[in-house]
Amino acid sequence: QKEVEQNSGPLSVPEGAIASLNCTYSDRVSQSFFWYRQYSGKSPELIMSIYSNGDKEDGRFTAQLNKASQYVSLLIRDSQPSDSATYLCAVNTNDMRFGAGTRLTVKP
Amino acid sequence: SQTIHQWPATLVQPVGSPLSLECTVEGTSNPNLYWYRQAAGRGLQLLFYSVGIGQISSEVPQNLSASRPQDRQFILSSKKLLLSDSGFYLCAWSLGQGNGYTFGSGTRLTVV
Numbered sequence: 428q429k430e431v432e433q434n435s436g437p438l439s440v441p442e443g444a445i446a447s448l449n450c451t452y453s454d455r456v457s458q459s460f461f462w463y464r465q466y467s468g469k470s471p472e473l474i475m476s477i478y479s480n481g482d483k484e485d486g487r488f489t490a491q492l493n494k495a496s497q498y499v500s501l502l503i504r505d506s507q508p509s510d511s512a513t514y515l516c517a518v519n520t521n522d523m524r525f526g527a528g529t530r531l532t533v534k535p
Numbered sequence: 536s537q538t539i540h541q542w543p544a545t546l547v548q549p550v551g552s553p554l555s556l557e558c559t560v561e562g563t564s565n566p567n568l569y570w571y572r573q574a575a576g577r578g579l580q581l582l583f584y585s586v587g588i589g590q591i592s593s594e595v596p597q598n599l600s601a602s603r604p605q606d607r608q609f610i611l612s613s614k615k616l617l618l619s620d621s622g623f624y625l626c627a628w629s630l631g632q633g634n635g636y637t638f639g640s641g642t643r644l645t646v647v
Contacts, residue, residue, distance in 0.1 A: 459633045470625055470638040471579070478633075515579070523569075523629075523636055527578035 430454060431518050433526035441534050446503040448529050450516030453497070459519035460492055462501045465528065466512045475501060506533040537562035541626045541639030548646055554599075554613040556642050558626030561607065566628040568609040569636065570601055573623040585609060621646045 433450050440446045448462075459478055463471035477483045477490040477499070489502040499518075503510055513528040541558045548554060560566050570582040581594045583601035591601050598617060602610045609626060623643050627636040 459635075461635050468643075470641045473635040473637065476635050517636075519633060521632070522581065522584060524581075525579040 429526075430524045431516055431526040433514075433516050433529045435527060436530040437532055438529055439532045439534060440506050442506060442508060444506050444533075446506045446510065446531055446533070448501040448503075448514050448516075448531065450499045450501075450518075450526055451497055452499070452516075452518040452524075454518065454520050455494075455497065457497075457518045457520045460490070460499045461517040461519070461523075462488075462490060462499075463515040463517060463525075464512045465515060471515055503531075506531075508533050508535050537628075537637065539626065539628055539637055539639045541642060543642055544640065545643045546645070548616050548644065550618055550646055551615045554611070554616055554620070554644070556611040556624055556626075556644075558609045558611075558639055559607055560609075560628045563607070563628070563630070565606060567631055568603060569627040569629075570609065570611045571625040571627065571638075573625060575622070579625070583611070616646045618646050620644065 431452050462475040464474050465471040475488055475490040477492045480492050480494055483490045487504045491500045511533050513530045515528045516526040517523050538561045567586050569584045571579045573579050585591050585603045588603055599613050623641050625641045626639040629636045
């Protein structure tokens with residue numbers, strides 16, 4: 428079982444829709460959770476962090492964490508073509524473990 | 536503010552040649568430093584991490600090595616490159632466990 432699992436996609440949504448990205452992790456003692464955005468050919472950029480159960484909102488982004496289900500998600504509201512990228516879920520226990528990423532395409 | 540510099544941006548090297556990639560961080564002290572590799576269409580593989588000068592932990596045995604000669608300098612090296620060493624190499628820093636990572640701009644290495 429992979430430590431951090433994501434659906435590789437591609438996930439395609441129309442402009443203005445809500446994009447929902449999901450991630451599961453295997454280590455129950457994990458305490459810190461992150462979402463990174465990676466544009467094609469570029470390095471990952473940290474966009475959200477979440478440490479406790481529930482929702483955390485930052486602009487159009489909402490991160491959701493459910494430790495009991497070992498599940499993290501990222502919602503992007505009012506999706507824009509500029510949101511088209513690969514989104515990496517990362518879980519920090521002793522070190523940061525990354526999922527393989529979900530490729531999101533927002534169509535105009 | 537903190538910045539991370541990584542160079543070169545691209546590199547084409549023949550099989551069997553040596554490698555040296557450098558990463559420096561500005562604006563912070565005693566950062567945790569990391570080297571990752573990302574193969575085409577794949578996830579991030581942790582290669583090395585360092586919590587202090589001269590302290591290097593290796594995640595996978597291979598023909599790569601890392602050194603941290605100064606607090607904010609992290610170097611990735613190889614004596615003889617293999618074709619399988621091709622990939623996107625990323626340096627990152629953090630303030631410690633539980634904090635997010637900030638990545639450098641990466642080095643795209645092609646071994647031919």
